[in-house]
Amino acid sequence: MAQTSIKGRAMSDDMTKDKPAAKDPAAPYGSADNPSEFDILHRMGSDEPYFIVRGGDPLSDALVELHAYIGAGQSGAAHDTLERILALTSQKPPRPVGSPKYRETFKISVSMERYRETHGRSH
Numbered sequence: 755m756a757q758t759s760i761k762g763r764a765m766s767d768d769m770t771k772d773k774p775a776a777k778d779p780a781a782p783y784g785s786a787d788n789p790s791e792f793d794i795l796h797r798m799g800s801d802e803p804y805f806i807v808r809g810g811d812p813l814s815d816a817l818v819e820l821h822a823y824i825g826a827g828q829s830g831a832a833h834d835t836l837e838r839i840l841a842l843t844s845q846k847p848p849r850p851v852g853s854p855k856y857r858e859t860f861k862i863s864v865s866m867e868r869y870r871e872t873h874g875r876s877h
Contacts, residue, residue: 782809794876802876803865812846813839 774789774796781787789795798804807814816839823832849856870876 785809801869802873803862803869805859805862805866813842816842 774793776788778787784790784793795804807817811817816835820832820835820839823829823835
């Protein structure tokens, strides 16, 4: 299989294809059956760490919104969204520090930082 270089990374041809066609255009936008225009799961290298926020997570929409505002440089809107996230999290006791899921999240974060240090930004 031919290799193509994207942002200095070798990727196989099957990872460089455009957004996959929607299996079900009526499915929620951004789902596996109706991927977003910028969906990258089919283009990622198998060694790139990732973290998925699912739609059923009580903070999912606010976390994605926060990411969008930060990326767009809209600090006021980002601050407001962060305030909303903090208010939502204050309504439920936090996960204990010793929780395996808590520790795993930080482990993924460290993997992402190290990956970016060796591979650069992916966009």
